[in-house]
Amino acid sequence: MMKNKLTAMLMAAVMMAPWAAQAEEAHVAPVTDYVKANVATWINDPVIIEAIKAQNAKTAGLSDADIDGLDKTWRAEVDGGDRKMIDEVLNNAASKFLHEKQEASEGVIAEIFVMDAKGLNVGQSDVTSDYWQGDEDKFQKSFGAGKDGFFVDEAEKDESTQALQSQASMTIVDESGAPIGAVTIGINLDAL
Numbered sequence: 078m079m080k081n082k083l084t085a086m087l088m089a090a091v092m093m094a095p096w097a098a099q100a101e102e103a104h105v106a107p108v109t110d111y112v113k114a115n116v117a118t119w120i121n122d123p124v125i126i127e128a129i130k131a132q133n134a135k136t137a138g139l140s141d142a143d144i145d146g147l148d149k150t151w152r153a154e155v156d157g158g159d160r161k162m163i164d165e166v167l168n169n170a171a172s173k174f175l176h177e178k179q180e181a182s183e184g185v186i187a188e189i190f191v192m193d194a195k196g197l198n199v200g201q202s203d204v205t206s207d208y209w210q211g212d213e214d215k216f217q218k219s220f221g222a223g224k225d226g227f228f229v230d231e232a233e234k235d236e237s238t239q240a241l242q243s244q245a246s247m248t249i250v251d252e253s254g255a256p257i258g259a260v261t262i263g264i265n266l267d268a269l
Contacts, residue, residue: 104229104232104243104266105229107266107269108229108243108245108264108266108269109227109229109245111185111245111264111269112227112245112247112262112264115182115185116178116186116189116245116247116260116262117247119178120247120249120260121249121250122174124170124171124174125171125174125191125199125200125249125260126249126251126252126257128169128170128171128191128199128200129171129191129193129194129199129249129257129258130251130257132193132197132199133193133194133195133257133258136193136194136195136197137194139195144195144197144209144211145209147162147197147208147209148207148208148209150162150208151163151198151207151208151209152206152207152208155204155206155207162208163204166198166199166200166201167201167204169200170200171191171199171200172200172201172202174200175189175190175191175200175201175202176202176203178202179202179203183268184265184268185264185265185268185269186202186262186263186264186265187235187240187242187263187264187265188201188202188203188205188261188262188263189201189202189260189261189262189263190202190205190210190260190261191249191258191259191260192210192211192216192220192258192259192260192261193257193258194220194256194257194258195209195211196209196210196211196212196213196216196220196259197209197210197211198210199258210259210261214228214230214246215228215230215244215246215259215261216246216259216261218246219246219247219248219259219260219261220248220256220258220259222248223248223256224248224250224254224255224256225248226246226247226248226256226259227245227246227247227248228245228246228247229243229244229245229246230243230244230245230246231243232266240265240266240267240268241265241266241267242263242264242265242266243263243264243266244261244262244263244264245261245262245264246259246260246261246262247259247260
């Protein structure tokens with residue numbers, strides 16, 4: 078019953094723009110609660126922390142042009158090119174870990190991806206449309222907000238699944254509490 082009320086309210090928000098701001102906020106508390114109870118417990122696993130640290134060491138000296146080039150390569154691979162870059166990320170230990178966590182969520186988590194300090198993908202449960210997230214709110218309002226950064230985006234209807242979804246993003250810190258990257262979790266609101 079509660080799930081159906083939340084879904085109905087969120088669908089109304091998507092359909093009725095003038096009232097969207099009020100209804101849109103209805104999803105923030107359940108998404109936040111879910112992420113804090115079910116993701117925060119494992120996001121600092123050593124496999125994630127070590128993968129971010131390793132990539133930060135590799136990408137620290139990249140210029141904006143380098144990042145743009147990597148993003149263009151990724152996008153070309155998504156569009157059907159050679160999948161060398163995508164496969165390298167999808168087959169790493171961090172991606173395998175994230176895929177297992179998505180599967181264990183029983184449909185609540187639609188996607189998970191971890192980013193380094195520049196907003197570049199470190200690991201992901203499924204292929205993202207781009208490699209660089211650094212120019213998007215999901216990265217800027219989490220990692221960009223510091224060690225306690227947490228951001229829940231608006232609810233949107235996913236075109237491929239027709240499910241109502243929202244993304245929650247939060248900063249990932251190392252053992253000392255220093256921000257090293259971020260994670261974005263796509264939440265299927267219909268499954269909450």
